[in-house]
Amino acid sequence: MENLEKMIEKADSLEELEKVRVELFGKKGALSKEFAKLKDVPGPEKKAFAEGLNQNKVKLQTLFDERYTTLKKEEIEKLLKAETIDVSLYGNLGEKGALHPVMATMDKIIDYFVALNFAIEDGPKVEDDFHNFEALNLPKNHPAREMQDTFFCKDGAVLRTHTSPVQIRTMLKQKPPIRMIAPGAVFRKDYDLTHTPMFHQVEGLVVGEKGEVNFANLKSIMSEFLHYMFGDVEIRFRPSFFPFTEPSAEVDISCIFCEAKGCRVCSHTGWLEVLGCGIVDQNVFDAVEYKNVSGYAFGLGVERFAMLLHKIPDLRMLFEGDTRLLEQFR
Ligand code: DAH
Secondary structure, three states: OHHHHHHHHHOOOHHHHHHHHHHHHOOOOHHHHHHHHHHHOOHHHHHHHHHHHHHHHHHHHHHHHHHHHHHHHHHHHHHHHHOOOOOOOOOOOOOOOOOOHHHHHHHHHHHHHHHOOOEEOOOOOEEOHHHHOHHHOOOOOOHHHHHOOOOEOHHHOEEOOOOOHHHHHHHHHOOOOEEEEEEEEEEOOOOEOOEOOEEEEEEEEEEEEOOOOOHHHHHHHHHHHHHHHHOOOOEEEEEEEEOOEEEEEEEEEEOOOOOOOOOOOOOOOOEEEEEEEEEEOHHHHHHOOOOOEEEEEEEEEHHHHHHHHHOOOOHHHHHOOOHHHHHHHO
16 A cells, blocks of 8 residues: 555656556556455455555545646646746847848938938939930930930830939929939940949039039039048049030049059059039030020949949849848848
8 A cells, every 4th residue: 555655656747647547546457456355355354344445545546636736736837937938028020121232322322412402303214305315415316326225115215324314304394503413223225244224323413503503613522422432532534525514524533442553343544433424515405495504414323333332343243132242231
């Protein structure tokens, strides 16, 4: 009997206790065996023997039930401990996204001009011949149209090849003075290390009374802007040609890859071309019927700025959506 009691006390998990239950109370268990002895007990002693058996049975059952309650309680406590939730902890906020490097560069450019009171203007991406070419002093059959590998749409419409048509739209809808930038996507039939069929430009236009806006203004604002973008670089203005400006200039910065010593990126010249600009051609003002005004304009490619800022070697990488590149900008 003491043996049996010990078995119950020793069980230290519900699983073991279940085994003990079978061994004690099961059909072939210890108690059944004890009860089986009853038939061999002589008549007069039967009653006392049976009473003894029953008392033991009750005792064991009580012991068993107590042990069961204790073990069950322990198990529940263990589970509660393991599954506790600290509701005061922060949850997992998930992975954070980030602006695409082209958009971040665009924002940086826009911030500069907005701080100088430039308005932001917009125009359609499917443009007509007048706004994209004609009014910008690019008459039909003019050889300068070949500079731009145009995507043609139905009925003479085109995908705008630059953001310059927004200059025309802005001048047609409002009177001078004008101080605007036009950021946006543009399209050209081109695809290599430094060209993609869709890219982004920021156009700028400033118009004031005749004599009010001059090349010196243009030169100083472009220089300051490029220092803001690229830090301590050399800047040079090179005479160039655009149909909508006269005189025109292309602006270079000293190569930030080789510190102007000469490398593959700058074609061993020490210089990187970053934007075009100039004094607005009188023919452009004539097309929008502006009289007695002067102005300057500029245009730049945002992807090129992003590539230079982040030393990205291939422009096409900006459009592949490869997270190994993009997650560096988080
Ligand atoms: N539209 C020119 C281009 O796409 C960029 C440009 C150059 C814009 C000179 C201008 C400018 O406004 O004055 O290459």
